[in-house]
Amino acid sequence: MARLSKENKATRPTRAPTRRVARAADRSAPRRRTNDTPYHHGDLHEALLKAAERVLERDGLAGLTLRAVAREAGVSHAAPTHHFGDLTGLLSELAAIGFRQFGQAMAAADASAATTPEKGVASAKAYVAYAQAHPGMYGLMFRSERLDHERPSLHEASEASFAGLTRGVGASRHEQISKESLSLDQAAAIASAWSLVHGFTMLLLDGRLKTILDRSPEGTSVEALLTAMLRLSAGRLARP
Amino acid sequence: MARLSKENKATRPTRAPTRRVARAADRSAPRRRTNDTPYHHGDLHEALLKAAERVLERDGLAGLTLRAVAREAGVSHAAPTHHFGDLTGLLSELAAIGFRQFGQAMAAADASAATTPEKGVASAKAYVAYAQAHPGMYGLMFRSERLDHERPSLHEASEASFAGLTRGVGASRHEQISKESLSLDQAAAIASAWSLVHGFTMLLLDGRLKTILDRSPEGTSVEALLTAMLRLSAGRLARP
DNA sequence: ACTGATATCTTTACGATGTAAAGATTATAA
DNA sequence: TTATAATCTTTACATCGTAAAGATATCAGT
Numbered sequence: 001m002a003r004l005s006k007e008n009k010a011t012r013p014t015r016a017p018t019r020r021v022a023r024a025a026d027r028s029a030p031r032r033r034t035n036d037t038p039y040h041h042g043d044l045h046e047a048l049l050k051a052a053e054r055v056l057e058r059d060g061l062a063g064l065t066l067r068a069v070a071r072e073a074g075v076s077h078a079a080p081t082h083h084f085g086d087l088t089g090l091l092s093e094l095a096a097i098g099f100r101q102f103g104q105a106m107a108a109a110d111a112s113a114a115t116t117p118e119k120g121v122a123s124a125k126a127y128v129a130y131a132q133a134h135p136g137m138y139g140l141m142f143r144s145e146r147l148d149h150e151r152p153s154l155h156e157a158s159e160a161s162f163a164g165l166t167r168g169v170g171a172s173r174h175e176q177i178s179k180e181s182l183s184l185d186q187a188a189a190i191a192s193a194w195s196l197v198h199g200f201t202m203l204l205l206d207g208r209l210k211t212i213l214d215r216s217p218e219g220t221s222v223e224a225l226l227t228a229m230l231r232l233s234a235g236r237l238a239r240p
Numbered sequence: 241m242a243r244l245s246k247e248n249k250a251t252r253p254t255r256a257p258t259r260r261v262a263r264a265a266d267r268s269a270p271r272r273r274t275n276d277t278p279y280h281h282g283d284l285h286e287a288l289l290k291a292a293e294r295v296l297e298r299d300g301l302a303g304l305t306l307r308a309v310a311r312e313a314g315v316s317h318a319a320p321t322h323h324f325g326d327l328t329g330l331l332s333e334l335a336a337i338g339f340r341q342f343g344q345a346m347a348a349a350d351a352s353a354a355t356t357p358e359k360g361v362a363s364a365k366a367y368v369a370y371a372q373a374h375p376g377m378y379g380l381m382f383r384s385e386r387l388d389h390e391r392p393s394l395h396e397a398s399e400a401s402f403a404g405l406t407r408g409v410g411a412s413r414h415e416q417i418s419k420e421s422l423s424l425d426q427a428a429a430i431a432s433a434w435s436l437v438h439g440f441t442m443l444l445l446d447g448r449l450k451t452i453l454d455r456s457p458e459g460t461s462v463e464a465l466l467t468a469m470l471r472l473s474a475g476r477l478a479r480p
Numbered sequence: 481a482c483t484g485a486t487a488t489c490t491t492t493a494c495g496a497t498g499t500a501a502a503g504a505t506t507a508t509a510a
Numbered sequence: 511t512t513a514t515a516a517t518c519t520t521t522a523c524a525t526c527g528t529a530a531a532g533a534t535a536t537c538a539g540t
Contacts, residue, residue, distance in 0.1 A: 041489080062385055065526065076490045078528080083488090087527065142446070143383055145302055149447070162451060180455065187456040188468035191440065191449060195469070199439025200431065206382070207389070209431060211402060215420065216427040228428035229435070233473060281518080305497060316519045318499085323517090327498065 045083045047073050052094050056136040061144060064136075066090065091144060092151045098137040099157035105130045106164055120172050121230050124197050128226055131201045138205065142198070169193050196233065200226065285323045287313050292334050296376040301384060304376075306330065331384060332391045338377040339397035345370045346404055360412050361470050364437050368466055371441045378445065382438070409433050436473065440466065 041047060051072035056064045066087050067077040084090040109126030113119040131138035140147075141158075149155055163179075169190050170177035177186055203209050204222060213220055281287060291312035296304045306327050307317040324330040349366030353359040371378040380387075381398075389395055403419075409430045410417035417426055443449050444462060453460055 044488080060385075066528090067526065077526090078491080079489055081528070142442070143385075145300075145383075159451075181457075182452070182455045184457055184460060184464070184468050185472075187452050187460065187465060188472050191443075191452050191465055192436065192469045192472055195439035195443060196432065196436050197439070198443060199435030199437070202382070202442060203431075203435060203438060211399075212422070212427050212431050215422045217421075217424055220424060220427065224424070225427060225431055228424050229432045232425070232428050232432055284517080306499090307497065317497090318520080319518055321499070 041075065044073070044075065044079060048075075048080050048083060048090065049094055049097065052090060053097070053137070056094070056140060057134065060136055061139050064091070064140070088146050088148050089151075091140060091146050092148045092154045094137075095141045095144070095147055096151070096153040096157040098134070098141045099154070099161050101134070101137070102127075102130050102141070103157070103161035103164055106161065106168075110164075110168060116171055116174075117234070120168060120193075121227075123168050124193075124230055125223070125226065127197045128201050128204065128222075131205060132222075135205050138201065142202070165194055166190055192233075196229075200229065281315065284313070284315065284319060288315075288320055288323060288330065289334055289337065292330060293337070293377070296334070296380060297374065300376055301379050304331070304380070328386050328388050329391075331380060331386050332388045332394045334377075335381045335384070335387055336391070336393040336397040338374070338381045339394070339401050341374070341377070342367075342370050342381070343397070343401035343404055346401070346408075350404075350408060356411055356414075357474070360408060360433075361467075363408050364433075364470055365463070365466065367437045368441050368444070368462075371445060372462075375445050378441065382442070405434055406430055432473075436469075440469065 048069055052064065052069045055068050055072050059068070066080050069090065070077045070079055073079075080090055084093060105126050106123050109122040110119050113122040147154065149158065166177055169186075173186070173189060175186075177190075182190070200209075209222070209225070213222070213225060216225065288309055292304065292309045295308050295312050299308070306320050309330065310317045310319055313319075320330055324333060345366050346363050349362040350359050353362040387394065389398065406417050409426075413426070413429060415426075417430075422430070440449075449462070449465070453462070453465060456465065
């Protein structure tokens with residue numbers, strides 16, 4: 001296992017000015033710059049986001065640190081700062097990407113279903129499926145405390161996926177839902193659909209549904225439980 | 241035991257001096273031990289948990305660190321280790337306390353309601369109200385990634401609050417729900433109730449319901465939205 | 481083409497955190 | 511009374527986020 005180079009902890013007393021030269025060993029593992037690794041990366045912004053996604057799905061939210069991402073991308077630990085400002089910046093941009101993927105997955109499910117009620121079920125299943133396929137990303141999007149939802153890219157992406165949800169609920173109710181104002185009934189239908197599927201997903205990712213699945217009939221899968229749940233609440237979205 | 245070879249860094253043999261200058265480590269709380277602050281605390285275990293709850297509700301999940309809790313309790317930063325092993329230990333014990341408070345709040349609401357359908361609504365409102373009153377605690381219980389759910393105290397407390405939920409759903413369906421096995425319908429009803437109220441709570445605490453509330457009729461409160469939602473799903477828990 | 485400005489990336493530094501280990505002090509039991 | 515265990519403090523260190531200064535490449539204006 002590659003030893004991660006310990007990161008220099010010099011003592012405070014007045015150090016000799018500059019003259020750094022060679023420094024004896026200087027055996028630091030992390031990316032010694034050579035001629036084939038240019039000083040300027042080219043598109044580090046993009047590379048860092050890709051690296052971050054790899055780290056996230058490999059090591060989870062807890063492993064997603066600025067320094068780990070820099071290591072994964074093969075640059076110095078401070079390089080990300082220049083592109084994202086701080087950790088919140090990087091996480092927010094990555095979450096925005098997640099929301100876009102997420103919104104596309106839901107839209108695709110909606111498009112592939114034939115009838116209106118089927119669209120709702122398909123979207124809900126796509127919602128849960130995305131979270132199961134990208135648990136790290138979903139956790140980042142909905143669990144992380146270090147996101148800046150005011151950031152334009154993130155705000156826009158999450159608003160877009162929310163708009164998709166709103167449209168879906170509107171279709172289920174056979175009515176046009178305005179972007180500006182909602183009736184209490186409409187608001188409740190939207191909140192209900194979102195809460196149900198988001199709550200289910202969070203409980204699932206946290207392993208808390210195991211308690212229920214273990215007591216369910218032999219061989220009941222997550223999908224089966226979700227399907228049964230959606231059937232139970234089938235009438236919930238339809239207009240009275 | 242003499243202090244022979246106190247630090248044996250097998251990792252980097254070349255580094256000679258190490259220069260220890262006292263470094264004024266952790267002087268943020270210069271708490272000097274005097275005669276009125278005895279070496280042994282008395283019941284530090286309890287005091288640390290109380291301190292932790294204060295820190296949590298004051299500074300949020302991010303501020304809830306081992307060292308912050310030690311500072312709040314007026315002991316050295318390493319004192320908690322002896323009582324809880326590590327951060328996960330402390331957080332898990334605190335979360336267990338939260339689950340007990342939570343379960344009691346729900347039980348009280350259930351008891352104070354007259355009719356069966358009212359009990360369900362009252363419990364759901366108590367659920368959300370607890371989270372609103374103790375957002376830090378709810379976040380710790382359901383959002384923290386550093387809990388050990390296998391810990392007996394936490395496992396027991398969270399199972400107990402889950403059992404309360406199961407009982408409530410059973411009452412709504414006018415049937416006895418076994419601890420051992422559930423029908424698919426029962427499982428779906430439980431998962432549905434929990435998902436709905438948990439999802440609503442998470443979205444609320446994350447500020448994501450604002451988007452909906454802002455578009456709702458003038459003056460729609462969180463409570464009103466929740467009530468409308470519960471009304472919408474009123475038939476969901478009742479047996480077909 | 482040259483040159484200064486600017487953007488990009490690296491080094492160095494520092495305070496904060498979790499945790500391990502060893503020392504200090506008090507309680508407890510034999 | 512004394513040995514042992516329990517409790518708490520000190521010291522040490524790797525890791526993290528972030529700031530600041532240095533190094534290097536790109537670019538605009540002349």
